[in-house]
Amino acid sequence: MHRRTFFKATTGIVAAPFISKYAFADDTIKVAAIHDVSGVLDILGKPMASMVAMAIDEINQAGGLLGRKIELVNFDTQSNNQLYGQYATEAATRYRVAAVFGAVTSASREVIRPILRRYKTLLFYSTQYEGGVCDRNIFCLGTTPGQKTVKIVPYAMKKFGKRVYTVAADYNFGHIVSKWHKKVVEENGGKFEGVEFFPLEQTDFGPTLKKIQSIKPDLVMADLVGSNHIGFFRQWTAAGMSGRIGLASTIFGTGNEQLFTNPAEHNGILTSATYFPEIDTPQNKEFVARAAKVTGTDRSPINELPAMSYYAPKLWAEGVKAAGTFDRDKVIQALEGNLTYNGPGGPVTVDGKCHHVSHDIYIAQAKNHSFELLEKYDQLPPSDTAAVCDLAANPNDTKQYVLGN
Known part of the structure; x- marks a missing residue:
């Protein structure tokens, strides 16, 4: 399978921003997705962007939020961190989005995090990462070393x-x-x-x-x-x-390596994630089937990164509904009330003090282009970040705490 053929051309993601059909209507609210849809990181960014779009579509099909449709502005940063800064600024100032879903790597996250904080634009980061980010303007849905x-x-x-x-x-x-x-x-x-x-x-x-x-x-x-x-x-x-x-x-499969290698090259490799398409529940089977219509393939490329990218707009929507407004500060306050989103791979619950989430964690081994689930750990908290980050006590903290520092 060629690594660039996962997603249909109709996803509407281009180097410059693409505005959905609800663009500039009075009854819409804008959000942005900023991902590496092309370049060396496209195997990560493309499925993440597509799952954000799928989540927004589902929110709109269910009637939108607070009587308004959600207008998605997509940016392709082309695996170029300089474009992250440009597009984050554009999303916040030109489009005045209510939230940004994105950044693929930790390096790109650190480009856009201070920009979006400066413009008071809420950021949701869905990549599993090294942990330690302590910032009231970001919610991290990815797993951390203290969980995996x-x-x-x-x-x-x-x-x-x-x-x-x-x-x-x-x-x-x-x-x-x-x-x-x-x-x-x-x-x-x-x-x-x-x-x-x-x-x-x-x-x-x-x-x-x-x-x-x-x-x-x-x-x-x-x-x-x-x-x-x-x-x-x-x-x-x-x-x-x-x-x-x-x-x-800790990350094999997040780039769908099991699909781009043959069984002799991947069988037996151990990995860990909060989400696998092989999770055997009716809710997940339905999710995989819906995602297949977006990806255009029966061999699911949906892994932890795109799954958490799907969760992110849904969690934001829970915050909006709980707050009764799109106002950033009130949505943050609502999410800090330990809100839960019950997704296809299991629930995630926000830790209001550190803005990370609890996860079910699986250990699996690669086998014939898929994964065999070996072990499950239920609802592990983000203990590593929670040990160093208390935004309730220090709401102006913006540091990333690093192991040993």
């Missing part, structure tokens, strides 16, 4: 062994998560053998594979991001390392 890393690393160590090496993307996410790997490995009696970081443009992993063969760890934690990094898993198998050294990740 603390579960999958001990699970993988028990299966494969206690000597662990990490490979990760070379930006703030990879650097901070690798610290979590080291922390959790050592807390569980293991030995952290080292870490190597790769820019998103990296395609050749041969020297790294030779290094890993020399070190001979029991387990490699691979937190790699984007289409270029899929080459690591292909080259891993080509080097004859499958089955010889355990392979696990």
Whole structure:
């Protein structure tokens, strides 16, 4: 399957903003989606943008909010962080949106977060990330290491062994998560053998594979991001390392790596997420069927990132309904009342003090282009961020707290 053929051309997302059919009508309220729909991060951004659009469509089909339809303005940042700043400013000042759903990477989030705070435009961030963001103007729906890393690393160590090496993307996410790997490995009696970081443009992993063969760890934690990094898993198998050294990740599948590799290249890789299309409930089966109409494929590319991107407008809508207004401050106050959205993968409940959410967490293993669910942990709180962030006590805090700082 070609990585650019998941989504139908009718999604209406282009480099410049596209306004929905409700544009500029008096009975509408604007929101924006800002994602990498093209470029090296399109395998992440494209499904996220499509699921925001699907959620907004469903809200409108159900009658809208407070008697008004929702007008979605989509921006394609083309995997270019400079465009994030430009489009966030445009969304807030030209279109005066009530909320922004978006940013794909942690780096792009940190571009738009201060801009949207300055313009008092509410941000919903749906990517699983390194945790620690403490800012009253953002709600983070993605999972954090205190929910995922603390579960999958001990699970993988028990299966494969206690000597662990990490490979990760070379930006703030990879650097901070690798610290979590080291922390959790050592807390569980293991030995952290080292870490190597790769820019998103990296395609050749041969020297790294030779290094890993020399070190001979029991387990490699691979937190790699984007289409270029899929080459690591292909080259891993080509080097004859499958089955010889355990392979696990906190994010494998968020780029649909299981669809872009063959079974020999991905079978047995452990991963963790709050959402998998294989969750066996009537609500999720119905959601997957609806999403298939958007994606145009029976092989579902919906994973944690697009699922949480779908949740985000629905959670915002719950806040609007509870507040009885689109006013940012009142919506924030409503969401801080520990609101819950019961989504297709399970409920998420806002922690009002840190603006993150509780999640059901699954451990799964890749198998024949899909995932086999192995373990479930119910409603894990965002304990890592909650331990350092108390917006009730410090509402003007805007810091991102980092492990060890």
